[in-house]
Amino acid sequence: MSSDTALRAEALGKRFGLRGGWALRDCSFRLPAGRVCAVVGPNGAGKSTLLALAAGLAAPTEGSVTVLGTTPAAARPRVGFIAQDKPLYPQLTIAETLRMGADLNPGHWDTDGAEQVVAGGDLDPEARVRTLSGGQRTRVALALAVGKRPELLLLDEPMADLDPLARHELMGTLMAQAARGTTIVMSSHVVAELEDSCDHLLLVGGGRIRLSGEIDDLLAAHRRVSGAAATTPLDPHTVIESRVTGRQLTALIRPAGPLPGDWRTATPSLEELVLAHLRNPGAPALTPADTADTADEEEHAA
Amino acid sequence: MVEYRIDRHSGVATYVQIVQQTKQALRLDLLRPGDRLPTAREVVEATAINPNTVLKAYRELEREGLVEARRGLGTFVRRSLGATPADSPLRGELEQWADRARAAGLERDDVAALFTAVLDTYFEGDPT
Structure with a gap:
């Protein structure tokens, strides 16, 4: 296992209870280190389960997940995790919360880094956590995670209860963290806000990985096409979605070869790509099984 | 900066x-x-x-x-980009052309589309 891999799942599955349904099944993917990865999918798709498995807070029912080249438990000191409900002690002040972080992480606590994250939000260190807004609590939770000097930050819906300004500021803080080399994995069901910040995508739907890879590669592997319905055979190509309106056919496809010159084609946006796959659960997945070979070749060539 | x-x-x-x-x-x-x-x-x-x-x-x-x-x-x-001076002959010719386009009844969007099409023809493949 190379250390340039932040996260690797192999046939990973999780079932809650003996008779429960599978929250996640057959998940295989590789996330290279240094990426900012969006975990996207509808509510109940398995995003939180995936993050909890990576954080070592839940054990896989089958398969395995490797974090920073080792088990989630062994990797824990090098991983920062912020759960969806951002658990903090409400009776502590912000300063006390950070002191607790320092006590819990002896020897590798980044006092300046943690205080910078708090300072970015114009917060009073003496304010008690229970008096803070959602955005302010997220900022304190992030300060606690950043203070650990994590190599990998796992964030479950970090932007969910934030107003647009707080989202932008917090995303800026996260991107500054990424610029220091921290791998970031964050889940969201709002795709549009991730498009400029993330460079890697895991699309989770129905407990399975639907798309996985570099966003640029995934976008380049698809085309939005339109043409006359009577004369536009989609045949050799993988069709994710197609629609006929009057005489016009529009489709999102994975081209299997050159496209005829009389089609109008365009690269889809990330949101179009994600929505088309979610609207069509039957569309084939595009995951490392399909792309692993080329990735390995690139590594060997490098 | x-x-x-x-x-x-x-x-x-x-x-x-x-x-x-x-x-x-x-x-x-x-x-x-x-x-x-x-x-x-x-x-x-x-x-x-x-x-x-x-x-x-x-x-x-x-x-x-x-x-x-x-x-x-x-x-x-490392180096600055030579701007086209405001009084260059090219600008004068472009202004005359824009004047004729307007006189011919073209709207702003028509002119922009025309200009972009010509740019694409003559500067195809060049970095923007």
């Missing part, structure tokens, strides 16, 4: 926006040789875009010989 403004709805790739805005600053003499570009960290903190996007833009500017990265110090402007 330049400050980048990212327009998510412009349809222009984010790294291209950074390249274009840097060139614009060079043309307008807001950036001069020796000036330092903001670090990737500074840019992403303000814009919330991915750091690799900034690095990609800077690599592109470096490839074109406009800036150079100095290890541990930052990215610095």
Whole structure:
């Protein structure tokens, strides 16, 4: 296992209870280190389960997940995790919360880094956590995670209860963290806000990985096409979605070869790509099984 | 120092926006040789875009010989971009042409479409 891999799942599955349904099944993917990865999918798709498995807070029912080249438990000191409900002690002040972080992480606590994250939000260190807004609590939770000097930050819906300004500021803080080399994995069901910040995508739907890879590669592997319905055979190509309106056919496809010159084609946006796959659960997945070979070749060539 | 403004709805790739805005600053003499570009960290903190996007833009500017990265110090402007003087003959001819287009009944969008089409024909494949 190379250390340039932040996260690797192999046939990973999780079932809650003996008779429960599978929250996640057959998940295989590789996330290279240094990426900012969006975990996207509808509510109940398995995003939180995936993050909890990576954080070592839940054990896989089958398969395995490797974090920073080792088990989630062994990797824990090098991983920062912020759960969806951002658990903090409400009776502590912000300063006390950070002191607790320092006590819990002896020897590798980044006092300046943690205080910078708090300072970015114009917060009073003496304010008690229970008096803070959602955005302010997220900022304190992030300060606690950043203070650990994590190599990998796992964030479950970090932007969910934030107003647009707080989202932008917090995303800026996260991107500054990424610029220091921290791998970031964050889940969201709002795709549009991730498009400029993330460079890697895991699309989770129905407990399975639907798309996985570099966003640029995934976008380049698809085309939005339109043409006359009577004369536009989609045949050799993988069709994710197609629609006929009057005489016009529009489709999102994975081209299997050159496209005829009389089609109008365009690269889809990330949101179009994600929505088309979610609207069509039957569309084939595009995951490392399909792309692993080329990735390995690139590594060997490098 | 330049400050980048990212327009998510412009349809222009984010790294291209950074390249274009840097060139614009060079043309307008807001950036001069020796000036330092903001670090990737500074840019992403303000814009919330991915750091690799900034690095990609800077690599592109470096490839074109406009800036150079100095290890541990930052990215610095190497040369300015010669702006077309406001009184150049080319501008005069373009103004006459625009005047004729207007007289012929073309609207602003028609002219823009025509101009873009000709640009695409003559500068096909050139970096923007």
